[in-house]
Amino acid sequence: MSTVKSKKLQVGTDATSSNNFTIYQPASPDGTLRIGVGNADSPTEVGRFDSNGLNKLGTASGSAPSYSARAWVNFNGVGTPSIRESGNVSSIVDTGVGIYTVNFTTAMPDADYVMSGHSGNVTGTTGTGRSQQRNGTWTASTAYFRNVLTNTQAPYDDSYIGLIFIR
Amino acid sequence: MNKRIVYTQDDGTVAVIVPADECGLTVEQIADKDVPAGKEYHIVDVSEVPSDRTFRDAWTWE
Numbered sequence: 324m325s326t327v328k329s330k331k332l333q334v335g336t337d338a339t340s341s342n343n344f345t346i347y348q349p350a351s352p353d354g355t356l357r358i359g360v361g362n363a364d365s366p367t368e369v370g371r372f373d374s375n376g377l378n379k380l381g382t383a384s385g386s387a388p389s390y391s392a393r394a395w396v397n398f399n400g401v402g403t404p405s406i407r408e409s410g411n412v413s414s415i416v417d418t419g420v421g422i423y424t425v426n427f428t429t430a431m432p433d434a435d436y437v438m439s440g441h442s443g444n445v446t447g448t449t450g451t452g453r454s455q456q457r458n459g460t461w462t463a464s465t466a467y468f469r470n471v472l473t474n475t476q477a478p479y480d481d482s483y484i485g486l487i488f489i490r
Numbered sequence: 491m492n493k494r495i496v497y498t499q500d501d502g503t504v505a506v507i508v509p510a511d512e513c514g515l516t517v518e519q520i521a522d523k524d525v526p527a528g529k530e531y532h533i534v535d536v537s538e539v540p541s542d543r544t545f546r547d548a549w550t551w552e
Contacts, residue, residue: 398508402541403494406510413513414524417506418499420546426524428513465524480543 333363340365393436394427394488399445400470400480421470421478422458425486430464436490442470445482453481493517494539495524496551497531504549506539507531 335343345359345366355373358381359366369381380389394411398404404417416424438457443449452473459467466488472479495507495517509520517533525531532551540549 396510401543403536403539404506404508405536406508409510409512411513412510413515413520414495414507414509416524417508419503420543424505426520428510428515480546 331363331366390489392487393431393490394425395486396425397483397485399482400442400484401482404480419478421480423468423470423484425466425468425488427464427466427488430462431488431490432463433490434461434463436461436466436488438466438468438486438488440468440470440484440486442481442484453479455484455486491517492536493533494536495521495531495533496539497525497529498551502550503547504551 331345331347333343333345337343340362341360343360343362345361345363347357347359347363347366349355349357355371355378357366357368358370359368361367370377371379378388379386383389392410396409396412396415397407398415399407400417400421400423404415406412406415411428412425413428414426416426418424438455440455442453442455454471454473456469456471457467458469461467469478470481470484471477491509491511493509495509497505499505507520507524509517513520515523521531521533
């Protein structure tokens, strides 16, 4: 059994170099594997992997790693609340005016994730500031928050509430 | 999903669980997973949940 070793491997032999890709180790090895568009002699990096897997999205500039949302939800909190679209969310819980719980389909690794959100009128102008505030002790599978008016700090039902969770 | 899961919270008011259509779970599976342990719950049609939220924080379930 033989082993082929190479610093670069070109995938594709099209006459147009941008139709080909190259998998390569950088000139100064740093523990990463790069994927570039173009021929092996001059690939342009579009993705980077390290020992933990995908390190940086090809759309990200610079060398800082990329992190992505692990769950998200877009829901209507007025009338009979309903979820428009979501990812890795099994349900939201309406526990009172402007007070909600988000349950994840697949739990986070721990409760140290971060939530970001915004809300307002789904149509027309949202004239009063809103904020989404953590509300109680989170777990790996459940996050609690309040959607409030910033001028009064009163919990408020909005026709658009969007949240993302990053870990 | 035109179903909701309702249960009574510790303060006596009602919580309404809104299942996510995209999650791949049935409403029964969501109830098993997302209703707090020990709480009695009911799976109801969405039409049974009031849409007027004027007195939302006073809702109870009977």
